[in-house]
Amino acid sequence: xxxxxxxxxxxxxxxxxxxxxxxxxxxxxxxxxxxxxxxxxxxxxxxxxxxxxxxxxxxxxxxxxxxxxxxxxxxxxxxxxxxxxxxxxxxxxxxxxxxxxxxxxxxxxxxxxxxxxxxxxxxxxxxxxxxxxxxxxxxxxxxxxxxxxxxxxxxxxxxxxxxxxxxxxxxxxxxxxxxxxxxxxxxxxxxxxxxxxxxxxxxxxxxxxxxxxxxxxxxxxxxxxxxxxxxxxxxxxxxxxxxxxxxxxxxxxxxxxxxxxxxxxxxxxxxxxxxxxxxxxxxxxxxxxxxxxxxxxxxxxxxxxxxxxxxxxxxxxxxxxxxxxxxxxxxxxxxxxxxxxxxxxxxxxxxxxxxxxxxxxxxxxxxxxxxxxxxxxxxxxxxxxxxxxxxxxxxxxxxxxxxxxxxxxxxxxxxxxxxxxxxxxxxxxxxxxxxxxxxxxxxxxxxxxxxxxxxxxxxxxxxxxxx
Amino acid sequence: xxxxxxxxxxxxxxxxxxxxxxxxxxxxxxxxxxxxxxxxxxxxxxxxxxxxxxxxxxxxxxxxxxxxxxxxxxxxxxxxxxxxxxxxxxxxxxxxxxxxxxxxxxxxxxxxxxxxxxxxxxxxxxxxxxxxxxxxxxxxxxxxxxxxxxxxxxxxxxxxxxxxxxxxxxxxxxxxxxxxxxxxxxxxxxxxxxxxxxxxxxxxxxxxxxxxxxxxxxxxxxxxxxxxxxxxxxxxxxxxxxxxxxxxxxxxxxxxxxxxxxxxxxxxxxxxxxxxxxxxxxxxxxxxxxxxxxxxxxxxxxxxxxxxxxxxxxxxxxxxx
Numbered sequence: 001x002x003x004x005x006x007x008x009x010x011x012x013x014x015x016x017x018x019x020x021x022x023x024x025x026x027x028x029x030x031x032x033x034x035x036x037x038x039x040x041x042x043x044x045x046x047x048x049x050x051x052x053x054x055x056x057x058x059x060x061x062x063x064x065x066x067x068x069x070x071x072x073x074x075x076x077x078x079x080x081x082x083x084x085x086x087x088x089x090x091x092x093x094x095x096x097x098x099x100x101x102x103x104x105x106x107x108x109x110x111x112x113x114x115x116x117x118x119x120x121x122x123x124x125x126x127x128x129x130x131x132x133x134x135x136x137x138x139x140x141x142x143x144x145x146x147x148x149x150x151x152x153x154x155x156x157x158x159x160x161x162x163x164x165x166x167x168x169x170x171x172x173x174x175x176x177x178x179x180x181x182x183x184x185x186x187x188x189x190x191x192x193x194x195x196x197x198x199x200x201x202x203x204x205x206x207x208x209x210x211x212x213x214x215x216x217x218x219x220x221x222x223x224x225x226x227x228x229x230x231x232x233x234x235x236x237x238x239x240x241x242x243x244x245x246x247x248x249x250x251x252x253x254x255x256x257x258x259x260x261x262x263x264x265x266x267x268x269x270x271x272x273x274x275x276x277x278x279x280x281x282x283x284x285x286x287x288x289x290x291x292x293x294x295x296x297x298x299x300x301x302x303x304x305x306x307x308x309x310x311x312x313x314x315x316x317x318x319x320x321x322x323x324x325x326x327x328x329x330x331x332x333x334x335x336x337x338x339x340x341x342x343x344x345x346x347x348x349x350x351x352x353x354x355x356x357x358x359x360x361x362x363x364x365x366x367x368x369x370x371x372x373x374x375x376x377x378x379x380x381x382x383x384x385x386x387x388x389x390x391x392x393x394x395x396x397x398x399x400x401x402x403x404x405x406x407x408x409x410x411x412x413x414x415x416x417x418x419x420x421x422x423x424x425x426x427x428x429x430x431x432x433x434x435x436x437x438x439x440x441x442x443x444x445x446x447x448x449x450x451x452x453x454x455x456x457x458x459x460x461x462x463x464x465x466x467x
Numbered sequence: 468x469x470x471x472x473x474x475x476x477x478x479x480x481x482x483x484x485x486x487x488x489x490x491x492x493x494x495x496x497x498x499x500x501x502x503x504x505x506x507x508x509x510x511x512x513x514x515x516x517x518x519x520x521x522x523x524x525x526x527x528x529x530x531x532x533x534x535x536x537x538x539x540x541x542x543x544x545x546x547x548x549x550x551x552x553x554x555x556x557x558x559x560x561x562x563x564x565x566x567x568x569x570x571x572x573x574x575x576x577x578x579x580x581x582x583x584x585x586x587x588x589x590x591x592x593x594x595x596x597x598x599x600x601x602x603x604x605x606x607x608x609x610x611x612x613x614x615x616x617x618x619x620x621x622x623x624x625x626x627x628x629x630x631x632x633x634x635x636x637x638x639x640x641x642x643x644x645x646x647x648x649x650x651x652x653x654x655x656x657x658x659x660x661x662x663x664x665x666x667x668x669x670x671x672x673x674x675x676x677x678x679x680x681x682x683x684x685x686x687x688x689x690x691x692x693x694x695x696x697x698x699x700x701x702x703x704x705x706x707x708x709x710x711x712x713x714x715x716x717x718x719x720x721x722x723x724x725x726x727x728x729x730x731x732x733x734x735x736x737x738x739x740x741x742x743x744x745x746x747x748x749x750x751x752x753x754x755x756x757x758x759x760x761x762x763x764x765x766x767x768x769x770x771x772x773x774x775x776x777x778x779x780x781x782x783x784x785x786x787x788x
Contacts, residue, residue, distance in 0.1 A: 039589070040582050040589075041578070041581070041582055042570070214567070214570055214571050219570070220573075223570070223571070223573035223574055224573065226573075226574035227574030227576075232469050232472075233472070233571075234471075235471065237471070238469055238471050242782070247786075248469060249469065249470040249780075249785060250468055251469075251470050251473045251630060251719065252468075252721060253784075253785040254785040254786055
């Protein structure tokens with residue numbers, strides 16, 4: 001919303017002025033109204049503690065973040081390019097493996113990745129769409145927008161993006177209307193069309209959202225998306241495989257399922273093929289998938305491409321597969337699996353953020369500048385004992401956005417997770433994203449499980465607003 | 468419709484009805500605290516617990532018949548039935564379970580139904596029971612009944628008459644059949660007849676005015692009992708609930724209620740026939756108790772048949788022909 005010097009950016013002039021002029025009572029009213037809507041609609045995530053399972057509403061901030069449409073168009077192009085390259089890479093590693101043979105990515109990084117699925121070798125993936133839904137975390141620094149990580153397995157958060165938008169629209173209808181904000185609400189319709197386009201054997205495919213169940217932290221989202229798409233919300237126990245076809249149990253008998261939008265990790269999808277102790281999956285599902293009788297989105301094995309170590313190679317992959325320069329840059333990344341990377345990381349632990357390559361949710365990471373001496377000592381030991389499991393990145397000067405915290409407007413660090421959909425032919429980027437905010441002062445961790453919240457992101461026309 | 472979702476709707480309906488039934492009984496009973504003798508009230512608690520199929524946590528007035536112990540007993544018992552989370556059949560627990568089911572049904576539930584259910588639960592969870600009690604012992608259960616009727620109205624106006632609605636209503640009416648049968652059993656057992664007024668039962672079942680119009684305000688126990696069993700126009704009569712179950716099962720049955728009917732539908736027809744037969748037979752206390760006992764067993768069988776037929780059927784049974 002603000003330039004580096006603290007002046008309002010032209011696109012955010014009207015919004016900034018409105019918030020500047022608002023009394024603290026009005027802001028509190030706005031904040032409570034938005035929060036109450038989340039509470040009443042049960043927009044929650046589940047926190048699984050050691051002793052009990054609790055349900056919390058996701059903290060929402062009532063001050064929207066603003067980006068101009070020219071900034072967004074740049075991100076949009078970058079995301080399309082990135083997803084295209086990653087889909088080609090996934091096809092390549094599960095078939096010919098040219099990128100490995102040509103030394104673009106080290107063999108051991110791919111074949112040694114826990115998310116690499118041998119079972120997917122030579123499996124024909126319909127229309128080569130390995131990744132149908134992608135959520136890419138983007139941060140803004142002094143150098144512009146950069147990709148922090150790709151989420152290609154079961155990216156979550158889109159329901160909060162939509163819920164934020166609905167709540168903000170209701171809370172500040174005039175401001176919203178005055179800004180001609182790009183609309184994100186078509187997302188469920190787009191998701192349905194993109195998934196349906198993959199099942200070419202039927203005009204009206206039956207789509208099911210596969211959830212681990214109500215104890216999943218993202219259960220609200222699974223239910224929300226199924227409801228919005230008019231799809232069935234199924235658990236593994238609701239489906240059976242018979243003669244290579246997948247059926248779900250309905251009150252009128254078994255009905256065939258054509259597309260499964262799975263929100264269950266690979267290893268739990270099918271106890272026959274993957275983890276035999278999984279109770280979340282469907283026995284024989286992978287067999288039906290290999291026979292081409294069902295679409296699974298995202299395809300099993302896509303996690304290899306969002307591994308944090310492989311992330312460092314994405315710019316090279318874009319150049320290799322598309323012969324283009326990456327539109328969105330990466331954050332500088334040091335691979336601790338290499339001697340130089342490990343040495344550099346250990347010597348500069350004070351300045352770096354160290355992450356586990358397969359970690360997520362803000363867990364298993366060390367933020368050097370905020371860590372105690374003991375934490376750093378402990379982390380050094382872990383690094384030395386298993387260096388291949390870690391990467392490090394410089395601590396970024398993340399952009400900050402105004403947030404309403406503790407009764408006043410204060411700056412907090414933010415990132416954004418836009419969602420990209422890919423069907424048979426088309427790619428669609430939602431014009432907005434889940435804007436995550438680190439609500440604790442000085443914190444760089446935006447994950448909801450670690451004290452983060454969310455806010456609405458407005459993509460608006462800069463020229464129109466300043467005119 | 469997904470079988471598990473149908474099961475969740477069915478159970479949601481059952482819990483919803485259970486909460487409403489308990490609140491209605493409590494509303495009636497607590498309103499009587501004002502002017503009834505202690506022994507009548509103590510006996511009333513026993514009947515109430517028997518009707519709900521629960522053992523009372525304390526034996527009312529065990530501490531003596533002194534007036535001073537009446538209110539603390541009533542307070543503890545009402546709290547046990549309303550807000551005790553350890554009591555799996557308390558109103559708050561029934562509502563929480565209905566909400567848990569509803570959470571799994573978000574894709575099928577209209578948003579307004581969910582928010583109404585959720586708001587009601589949050590209201591009850593955050594209620595200060597002692598404060599409500601101070602305003603009047605039956606204030607809270609009366610509030611619960613109002614909230615649940617409001618929710619019922621929202622469901623009535625917002626839900627399309629599809630399988631989701633049918634299974635929800637089916638759950639409600641199967642639960643109502645069981646609870647009403649248990650209530651009539653508890654009320655009509657010989658030891659209860661002396662202390663319970665039949666007008667009270669008719670009030671609890673929203674049938675007092677209808678009874679007075681049909682017969683007179685001089686209420687006769689046998690007549691009242693037959694009225695609550697066999698009158699098809701009283702929403703809480705066994706006949707009304709049985710007919711509703713038949714109607715709902717006809718909508719769920721692929722054959723649309725024609726021959727060959729599914730097992731639960733055939734069983735519901737048998738229950739309806741049993742009511743007709745009982746009506747024609749001469750009624751005395753022992754006969755009625757036997758009938759209600761058999762009917763209660765029939766309701767349990769109906770529940771099992773619904774679960775086996777529509778929700779937990781075998782793979783062979785469900786494969787497309």
